[in-house]
Amino acid sequence: MAYIKQIYDRNWVEYSSYYIKERAIPHLDDGLKPVQRRILHTLYELDDERFHKVANVVGSTMKYHPHGDASIYSALVVLANKDLAIDKQGNFGNIYTGDMASAARYIECRLTDLAREVIFDKQITDYVDSYDGRNKEPVVLPVRIPLLLAQGAEGIAVAMATKILPHNLIELLEAQVAYMQDKPFQVFPDFPTGGMVDVSSYEDGNGKVLVRAKLEPTSDDKRILVKEIPYGTTTEALISSIEDAAR
Template sequence: IEARLSKFANEVLFNADTTVWQASYDGRNKEPITLPVKFPLLLAQGAEGIAVGLATKILPHNFIELLDASIAVLQGVRPNLLPDFYTGGLADCAAYNEGQRGGKVRVRARISERDKKTLVITEIPFSTTSGGLIDSIINANEKGKIKIKKIEDNTTWDPEIIIHLAPGISPDVTIDALYAFTDCEVSISPNTCVIQDDKPRFMSVNDMLTESTHTTKDLLKQELEIKLKELMEKIFFSSLLKIFIQEGMYKHPDYESSSTFELVVEVLNRLFEPFFSQFYREILPEDYKRLIDKPMSSITRFDFKKTDEQIKNLNEEIKQVKHHLKHLTEYTIAWFEKLKDKYGKDRGRKTELRTFDRVEAAQVALANVKLYVNR
């Protein structure tokens, strides 16, 4: 399966330098074992699946709340995540139990009263569909649990289910009855189970977020260390090339008369010996190979002033990277803040959190049984 990554995915999901690779099935290419994700993606999207003796049901959570909670973790505060569903609706998460087994979330459709004879459903419970919801309402009507005149489905991109009430029926009582007898209210039982170190592990969503946050911090550290090494290598080779040209080593008689690469390395080692202390690492034969592969045109047109300016800028970048490494927690917090500023627009909470009163079915069921007196 191939897919084009979005800008967000490119930023948080993939980095070729920190990805652990393995050979593909035919050995011709490489493929990632896992992706170095710098965001709690599993908690954002949710997941559901079953296996032999195992099952998992991770509910989705809000993008901004996940970033804020990750920042809180880095500040030493334990998070308190609650689910947020893309379908909106209302949710009672009092018994969420941090997403662990035994927890429960009650989710309701958003039902409003258009007038005394009409109800409108504009948001449906997570895990339901508008078609399934309508079927459950029709079924409850046929069983006499509710009394409606007709129902219309005007759903397009957003749900819009219009319920026309029968004459003399109270809208408030009907709303309670819809929650009691139809899929306008559903109960979801989370069961957070993940694979960690090749083993299944049951854990809370708050612990998952904590581990994800520390993983992000470690990945950012790896990226900074890689960047630091790259910057130092750039300075290393720029300085090497500058000395090579400045000291006229490329036209030294011993260098020009060297007939083999081994002799070239020997001569250059001798010529560079007074400058060894200026380099952060040992000069390897591969470095000399890069030098001698430089075309003569680039050597004769070498700009010393421009190179000095580049080295100065590289040193400034190195200083900044070392500062980030020294203050890694603050750097990681800034990373999460940047993600929120860059991608957090229009990603506010969609599901309204409430505490539901228990709807007693006996109190909202319609009196649909006729009693007769035998006189």
């Protein structure tokens, strides 16, 4: 039994380490999961400043990411909807309603000007062999902005999980300047869907934030205008919760 336990412990550590590093958890240096890094690297290789069919990008990314086209497609859509590194064209879904994106053959994407400027630099990038040894891929990308905080991240691995909320890019850049000047600063989460945020229990990222929808009255007593919704929910879910509360 001792031998079996030894084998189990070793295999568990090897598997969990692989899964954590290769799929689930973003790297602190560039704020990207492996699939996200490989997508951006592929877009950089394809980049001619024109839009490319997402189906083509997914197929090219499979040279680096051997986990199927579905995982690449879904990761690309999520990354594009962050509106930082990927410029999109077509129906990429709706973060407010939860509607799905169109099929990969119908939608297009390319790198944003911001991504070209601050994410890539071949001269200071370390490369390793891809899974089949036929290509080279970056270990991490030399990102010059706190992309991990700007985009946020969420991942679940073996005995480990991470959830980092998104932040306002301008506030992060101002915080970078303050840090270099040895000045005090504070940054709090900022959500693309808006909402009213209570950060009194945030505790420098180790606590929680409370987000509520922003409502406004209208001239019609039977109508309430929903201006902003909590991050991570959808309009349908919000309507359902209001109906439940009214019963």
